[in-house]
Amino acid sequence: MFGFLRKKLGEVISKFSEKAKEEKKEELKEEKQPAAKPTPATEKAEEVKAEVKPREKEKEIKEELKEKKEAKEEIGEEPKKGFFERITSAVTEAVTTTKISEARFDELFQDLEITLLENNVAVEAIDKIKAGLKTNLVEKPLQRGKVEEAVRKTLRSSIEELFISGYDFKEKIVETAAVKKPVKVMFVGINGSGKTTTIAKIAKLLQDNKLKVVIAASDTFRAAAIHQLQEHADKLGVKLMKHDYGADPAAVAFDAIKYAEAHGIDAVLIDTAGRLHSNVNLVDEMKKIARVAKPDLKIFVGEAITGNDCVEQARKFNEAIGIDGIILAKADVDEKGGAAISVSYVTQKPILFLGTGQGYNDLSPFKPELVVESLGLAA
Ligand SMILES: Nc1nc2c(ncn2[C@@H]2O[C@H](COP(=O)(O)OP(=O)(O)O)[C@@H](O)[C@H]2O)c(=O)[nH]1
Ligand SMILES: [Mg+2]
Incomplete structure (x- = not known):
């Protein structure tokens, strides 16, 4: 995950510090008459001096002076110039800070913006990142030679702020089940996003x-959906409550809850059909399941790889029934990572897990610090 973004971010960040250096140089040019770098002639003077020194011990002072004179002649007025250069560079060194102007920042941010857009980061999230960077970088004294570090650090905290802090899903189920069994968890998301597979993984985790x-x-x-779930249930040794194909989904959930109550079961995991978030009838059906089952948690399962589509779906599902958390499936095949960076901020809901494969154990608790690390921004 984040392969593309990580590579590009590194490039964009170093541009910030290069440009900041350029800017400082231009400023210095205007203010003083510099030539911070030693000219070839000065270098030569140093070379000559180095050569001369050992001879001091071997030769007569006269000879030595003569040699020195010759050396001076050879380099003309350069040593004098070198002196001024040294002064100038000392002054330059004393200027320990640099700044990025707003205009320069906007210009630099364009690169970052394109990179983020190309990697499916939602516009709202980009605006938030921009605001964070701007506050911390524009017209702020930045230590010379440490601009890249400052940009990296600010970008890191701006991205970290995009994540709504979550809860430990497993702990929450354990705690809730200790008070009131069964804990009811409903999974929603469009067809093919990974709901059924994720439910099997969660069942295994619990x-x-x-x-x-x-x-x-x-x-x-779909008849195949019931069959698919039955296969998982059999493999995991989990009870599956099912009705016939075409039956009322809310009634199936209701029966599962009754079964759980009667058998001291801790958690009911409710699979649902792929609700196209734009389809009013299907959304109404989903709302009916929620009304009947009264889930403790409604979890949106989205496909990380679909980027902005996934974020838009999460937004719509959240508006329709109010979600309590997000699981991003197929993170293992997502190179860009934009959905992972944006979906929490856009919905203001936490990402709980990343689906990282098709096996039952391919479910990783989501950790913002791992995102930051994957992006090459870790401290
Ligand atoms: N690589 C990968 N594939 C996944 C992941 N989660 C689900 N899938 C696959 O995505 C396809 C659709 O998943 P499914 O659970 O049936 O989606 P549903 O329609 O939302 O129930 C299946 O082929 C799954 O094996 C994941 O985390 N990584
Ligand atoms: Mg399914």
Whole structure:
């Protein structure tokens, strides 16, 4: 994940410090008459001096003076100039800070903006990143030679601020189940986003933590969906509550909850059909499941790889039923990472897990610090 973005960010950040240096140089040119670098002639003078020194011990002072004189003649007035150069560079060195003007920042940010857009970062998230960088970098004294570090640090905190802090999903289920069983979790998202696979992974996670689980096959829209879930349930040894294809999804969820109540089951995981967030009837059906099942958590499952589409879906689902968390499936095949960077900020909901493959254990708790690290921005 983030392969592309990481590479580009590095390039863009170093541009910031190069440009800041250029800017400082231009400023200095205007203010003083510099020539910070030694000219070839000065270098030559140094060379000559170095050569002369060992001879001091071997030769007569006269000879030595003569040699020195010759050396001076050879280099003309250069040593004098070198003196002034040294003064100038001392003054330059004393200027320990540099600045990035607003105009320069806007120009530099364009590169970063394009990079972020190309990697599917949502416009709102980009605006937030820009505001953060601007506040911390524009017209602020930055230590010379440390501009890149400052940009990196600011970018890191701006990106970290995009993540709504989450909760430990497993702990939340454990705690809630200790108070009131069963804990009901409803999974929503468009068709093919990875809901059913994710439910199987979550079932495995909860089982591994000694929690009893039942799954509700409330995707009654396609016969194959019930079959797919049955296969997972069989492999995991989990009870599946199912009705026939075409049955009322809310009724399936209701039965699963009743079953859980009767059998001391800790958690009910409710699968749902791919609701096209733009389809009013399907959204109404999803709302009905939520009304009947009264889920403790509604989790949006999105496909990381679809980038901005995924973010838009999350926004719509959140508006329609109010989500409590996000799982981004297929993070393993997403090179860009824009959805992961944006979806939490856009919905103001935490990302709980990343789906990282098709196996039952391919579910990683989401950690913002890992995003920052993957982007090459870690401290
Ligand atoms: N590589 C990868 N594939 C996944 C992941 N999660 C789901 N899939 C695959 O995506 C496809 C659709 O998943 P499914 O769970 O059926 O989606 P649903 O329609 O939302 O229930 C299946 O082929 C899954 O194996 C993941 O994290 N990584
Ligand atoms: Mg499914």
